[in-house]
Amino acid sequence: MASACSVSGRSTSEVELIVITKNHPVTLVEQLVDLGHRQFGENRDQEAKPKAFELSASRPDSNPTWHFVGQLQSNKVKSVLQYANVIHSVDRPSLVAELAKQLPKLDRQISGFIELNLTSDPGRGGVLPENLEALASAVLQLENFELLGLMAVAGLGVDPRIDFDRALNSQQILLQVAPQARFLSMGMSEDFEIAIEMGATHIRVGSAITGPRVPTA
Template structure:
């Protein structure tokens, strides 16, 4: 039985290593095309629906940034992987009733899109003596179900985060509109980031790009790409 388990683990490690190598190849190619250096890009491995064993394999392969979008799954996984040298990124929409749990493990929250949420995260961060890096999620389409503040609301929300205890304003995040060319959306996000940095020069993070559009995101200035499927394969349903 132990031999079979070893073989299974070795196979999965080989699969993930191959996926990581291909993603790294794509990132390197995109950086070369954009005239950027590879060190400018942080790869956030999105492990939603994947077991903690995959996270441990990724950590062993050198990944240091892991993303999750559902607190129930993320909290358990972060607990199982406590002690690994990882920064946990919460990349999904966040409800205020989940803030206490998310702040307990996430070092970066990519989806701050309203003042009430920023204030709740700040209160919990102060209560627990933590500092959480917050990105403002910007809506680049007309779909309110995907979250995000409209571009006109970005400055005020960023200003609030910057003065809220327990929070550090990291920058911006967006998801490309469904269908069509993601380039114009990422170009718009880059413009909004440049405007933001006039008042908040340290808010340098641009979180944009996923498995299918990471090259376009890097071309338009992304500093963080959130990659799941290309790294770990097709997702399986999460079982509670």
């Protein structure tokens, strides 16, 4: 990260590292907490929820920030809001409708990103760029929710610069509707240096830090 920021003339303080801990036990998260890290990402509620609660019990003063980075099913919203601080995958009107039902019940604010679909597959998670403005307008009406910006995943077998550039173009559309939503969640283990070069403010890195999952007996 420091090297990529230096090459791009950016400060490391401009980029938030989210360690993706999916498929790893809570003991790994505890080790990272003991090393001083506090930003963690998960993509499945059935794994993330017990892990978040276990960490709260074992490290009660750690105050971690949990990022939900997977596609969020509407029927999981209530559960995810029990522990997640940031949702990276707001991507469709039906999800916004469920968030509108559940968010007013919270006594705290959460934040999140609109996820872009940069592929030609409409079944993949994420809003198509042409539908971004309408979705953003709906998200801005949510109670207890701060819209941070856009999340994007580069496609397989594609130069990530191409997809990240498309995300930057979409960001200009979003900023017209939500000037404060200036953050970009993009870049993973394979392409985070390029993402930083192109302006990412949040990178989601898993295996480059955690290594492969250790098989259980």
